[in-house]
Amino acid sequence: MKHFLLFISFTFYIASAYTQPQWQQKVNTIIGVTLDDKSNFLYGYEEFTYTNSSPDTLRYIFIHLWANGYLNDHTPFAKQKDAFGDTKFYYSKTSDRGYIDSLQFVVDGKNADYNSSANTPDIARLDLPYPLLPGKEIKISTPFRVKIPIVFSRLGHSGQAYFISQWFPKPAVYDTKGWHLLPYLDYGEFFSEYGSYDVTITLPKNYIVMATGNCTNKEENEWLDSLAATPLPSDTLYSRSYPASSNTMKSLHFHEDRVHDFAWFADKRWIVRKDTVTSPGNQQLVTAYAAFLPAHQEKWLKATNYLKTTVAHYGKWVGPYEYKTIKAVEGDMLAGGGMEYPTVTIIDRSALSMLQTTVVHEAGHNWFYGMLGTNERDHAWMDEGINTFYEQKTDQAIKKDSIPSFQKKATDLNDLLYYEAVAIHNDQAIDQTAINFTKLNYGADVYYKTALMLRWLESYMGEKAFEDGMHEYYATWRYHHPYPEDLQAILQKHTNKNIDWFFSGALHTDKKVDFKVTDVHTHGQQVDISVKNNSGIVAPVKLEIHGKDKTTYCWVPPFNGRAEMDSVGVDDTWSSVKIADEIPDAKTDNNVYRRNALFHTFKLALRPIFGSNRINADKLFYSPAFGYNHYDGFMVGILLHDLTIPENRFRFAIAPMYGTGSNSFAFAGSVGYFWYPGNLFKEILLQIDAKSFKYAQADLNLNKPIYAGYTKVAPFLEFTFNEHNLLSPVRRTLTLKTYNITEDVFAYSSDSIPSLHQQQKSYGLVRYKHDNTRAYNPFDYSIETQMGEDFAKINAEANIRIDYFKKDKALYARFYAGKFIAINNDPAIVQRYYLNSTFIAANDYLYDGTYYGRTQTSGVDAQQISMQEGGLKIPTQNNIGRSDNYMLALNLKSDLPINLPIRLFVDVCNYADPSSPNGNSKILYDGGIEFHLSKDALLVTIPLIMSDNFINYLDNTFGASNAFGRSITFSMKLSSNWLRFTEEVLKDAEK
Numbered sequence: 001m002k003h004f005l006l007f008i009s010f011t012f013y014i015a016s017a018y019t020q021p022q023w024q025q026k027v028n029t030i031i032g033v034t035l036d037d038k039s040n041f042l043y044g045y046e047e048f049t050y051t052n053s054s055p056d057t058l059r060y061i062f063i064h065l066w067a068n069g070y071l072n073d074h075t076p077f078a079k080q081k082d083a084f085g086d087t088k089f090y091y092s093k094t095s096d097r098g099y100i101d102s103l104q105f106v107v108d109g110k111n112a113d114y115n116s117s118a119n120t121p122d123i124a125r126l127d128l129p130y131p132l133l134p135g136k137e138i139k140i141s142t143p144f145r146v147k148i149p150i151v152f153s154r155l156g157h158s159g160q161a162y163f164i165s166q167w168f169p170k171p172a173v174y175d176t177k178g179w180h181l182l183p184y185l186d187y188g189e190f191f192s193e194y195g196s197y198d199v200t201i202t203l204p205k206n207y208i209v210m211a212t213g214n215c216t217n218k219e220e221n222e223w224l225d226s227l228a229a230t231p232l233p234s235d236t237l238y239s240r241s242y243p244a245s246s247n248t249m250k251s252l253h254f255h256e257d258r259v260h261d262f263a264w265f266a267d268k269r270w271i272v273r274k275d276t277v278t279s280p281g282n283q284q285l286v287t288a289y290a291a292f293l294p295a296h297q298e299k300w301l302k303a304t305n306y307l308k309t310t311v312a313h314y315g316k317w318v319g320p321y322e323y324k325t326i327k328a329v330e331g332d333m334l335a336g337g338g339m340e341y342p343t344v345t346i347i348d349r350s351a352l353s354m355l356q357t358t359v360v361h362e363a364g365h366n367w368f369y370g371m372l373g374t375n376e377r378d379h380a381w382m383d384e385g386i387n388t389f390y391e392q393k394t395d396q397a398i399k400k401d402s403i404p405s406f407q408k409k410a411t412d413l414n415d416l417l418y419y420e421a422v423a424i425h426n427d428q429a430i431d432q433t434a435i436n437f438t439k440l441n442y443g444a445d446v447y448y449k450t451a452l453m454l455r456w457l458e459s460y461m462g463e464k465a466f467e468d469g470m471h472e473y474y475a476t477w478r479y480h481h482p483y484p485e486d487l488q489a490i491l492q493k494h495t496n497k498n499i500d501w502f503f504s505g506a507l508h509t510d511k512k513v514d515f516k517v518t519d520v521h522t523h524g525q526q527v528d529i530s531v532k533n534n535s536g537i538v539a540p541v542k543l544e545i546h547g548k549d550k551t552t553y554c555w556v557p558p559f560n561g562r563a564e565m566d567s568v569g570v571d572d573t574w575s576s577v578k579i580a581d582e583i584p585d586a587k588t589d590n591n592v593y594r595r596n597a598l599f600h601t602f603k604l605a606l607r608p609i610f611g612s613n614r615i616n617a618d619k620l621f622y623s624p625a626f627g628y629n630h631y632d633g634f635m636v637g638i639l640l641h642d643l644t645i646p647e648n649r650f651r652f653a654i655a656p657m658y659g660t661g662s663n664s665f666a667f668a669g670s671v672g673y674f675w676y677p678g679n680l681f682k683e684i685l686l687q688i689d690a691k692s693f694k695y696a697q698a699d700l701n702l703n704k705p706i707y708a709g710y711t712k713v714a715p716f717l718e719f720t721f722n723e724h725n726l727l728s729p730v731r732r733t734l735t736l737k738t739y740n741i742t743e744d745v746f747a748y749s750s751d752s753i754p755s756l757h758q759q760q761k762s763y764g765l766v767r768y769k770h771d772n773t774r775a776y777n778p779f780d781y782s783i784e785t786q787m788g789e790d791f792a793k794i795n796a797e798a799n800i801r802i803d804y805f806k807k808d809k810a811l812y813a814r815f816y817a818g819k820f821i822a823i824n825n826d827p828a829i830v831q832r833y834y835l836n837s838t839f840i841a842a843n844d845y846l847y848d849g850t851y852y853g854r855t856q857t858s859g860v861d862a863q864q865i866s867m868q869e870g871g872l873k874i875p876t877q878n879n880i881g882r883s884d885n886y887m888l889a890l891n892l893k894s895d896l897p898i899n900l901p902i903r904l905f906v907d908v909c910n911y912a913d914p915s916s917p918n919g920n921s922k923i924l925y926d927g928g929i930e931f932h933l934s935k936d937a938l939l940v941t942i943p944l945i946m947s948d949n950f951i952n953y954l955d956n957t958f959g960a961s962n963a964f965g966r967s968i969t970f971s972m973k974l975s976s977n978w979l980r981f982t983e984e985v986l987k988d989a990e991k
């Protein structure tokens, strides 16, 4: 095989990379701590020896006081919770929060001052009484007290179950890059110095304790052995009640060397199981413990097996497990399934359904975090991403062992989230500090995209070379702080292929990886293949040439744009050329070149309902479609669409239907194309909406009713502005839309027989909307102009939710101002477009809403209103509350301090009344009770007070006995744009 390529040459230059660790600080820590399980306090005393191995003289040391992350609403932790819309901490009682205090630092016998800033109470600077010279060590001690919060994040308690992590004063890392100050975060992990830990924990005797390192109390270990040998309880009901704490206390001593953290977990209810495994590579006998609640014993019984599997596989692929114990415990800690600490990991209940994967992942962190102590905050992919890669490898190895014909499926669900983010240009580069990521991307990019990219790198280097490289990385950097360039330098030693495309390209791009085979020619034994790389980064691609009897593989070395490849020795019977599955290609429909097809790279796949986009074809989904309105009656038809995940840029959804009431065809559909220019505009959408339904019926003097219909075709452009970053809660859009509407209208002959004739209407609309979905007091405002040949209109609207200091309780305020300008002076024509205090179906001349009875004046279908224009709630069928000039409105509603879906509302509207001679200003009001269902998708309002005009109208029109019933209305909130269906479902899922 030979290669003719658009050759791009690289200079092999790797800045500040060492294949050997340089100096690093050492911290040996001794802690004595007592748990007060009545008041949830820890009382501790800590003494650590800090060895300055750096060439620098240190005058101060930064100390992390991470328990102070739970101190108040201003900590970086609290702000991240707010930014991610998690309101539990914000609305929590002070007594449920946590902190660390009672500190009194003594350095080598001298008192030392420390200070921290108000906004980062979790980072303190300890001023040393005298400089710490290179090569010297000092002893620093302090008492401390920790108020244990309820579970908001990692450190916490759930009743009398204790999750004690990130709890004691701990020096920040000082290395060749300086000090690493890491405020405590939920999304964003840690970085700490290596050393030994000696921790003595005192607590009531009947607690089971699982902690970092080895318990040195013989009696305790014998008790654990006896628990592990106890048969499982038959009563497995999970109970919130805890056994009473024993009056006798015990003190347990734990020791571990060469670790960078210490955590412990205590519970009185756990079942304990124990097993042993020999670590490959060093033949170390490792004891595996699992501790779990009786209610989940069935799933958890296998946990020790999962720990053993991890030791075996990671031991083989990366390097031997060096500690004597490995433990997994069950708890309520909220850390996305589980959280890793040296030799002990905690798994929360949310991970029960995927316990194997979670235990393997968390235990696997003993390598990528524990023994290879990377900077998790700034290069989170180096622990989470690499660990996910090995977790998936382990998972596949287990499946391969148990299912002989196992084949990895094309795309995992988690990978879909990454591919979806790329598709809608919400992806972020892997190698950046944790605080930059959106909540979704912290998972999709740091974990799953990294794992996908590593699979690509492994395949490019070859499994053997990659494994050799990882072995050397482990052996060289074990118990040290490697950076990305250190990993690159070592892996590069194991291949003569340049892997800079991975470290400088793949890790730093938010672009879509997309390769395409554009052309293939055959001359005898030689096949010429043209490949295109649309990724925007230089990268290699693997091709599979499928022949009748064999599949040939070849790599196109890193390139961008186009490349030509001559493959010799390919079976002349080849039928297709394919981008190999281990390439994380985000656009799979163009990945196969088919030799004998009319369109070589196009293939249509018909699929029912909805599905993944990750197959090598263009998808067309079909499903039954149903609808209803008063005139067409129940409608049945077929829905054809290409909405999928990850999403296409060209999207359509069309539903031709048949109305069983009107006995005629109805139709709704949208077709759109999405651009992502990425400058001023994040996205530009060109879309055409079309629909055709019946909207009125006439049966006067007829044997059977005739129906008037409308057909609307509305093309629009929607520009979404770019915000300064993806974390911004702001979305600003500019919409330009035109409407072409054909309406049937009834004409009545002299003997009052109705017939239909058609009229054509065109309108234009320009709207700017600013929407801020921040967690507290979110607001939006918009300004819109509408124009038709007979009128012009300006609508300005603002909404704000003013949160009370309680979850889901708020005051909702809406302001509206409208101005109407008549172009045609004939009121009979122009009144259709007037401003409305209560917006009903008949006012929707743009046919933008979904209404069940557009021209109904009786029955439930006539009681549908919309929160548009004046926003009042009393539907009227005449000109009450309509204006040909201006309208102002204020709509207020408030949640109540009860747990029922009820609010109180009041609306007031001021407008110029066209029926009064001088266009006098008039005021209308109403107020009452609103019922809200399924996140405000359906609102039902019952007015209790209203203006006299409304009372008189209702009494005169429907009679006093019916008036109340006619004042009850409902409104519905439907999806804003069905071409954004996937996006909206995922956005809701994220919350």
Ligand SMILES: [Zn+2]
Pocket: 361, 362, 365, 383, 384, 387
């Ligand atoms: Zn992890």
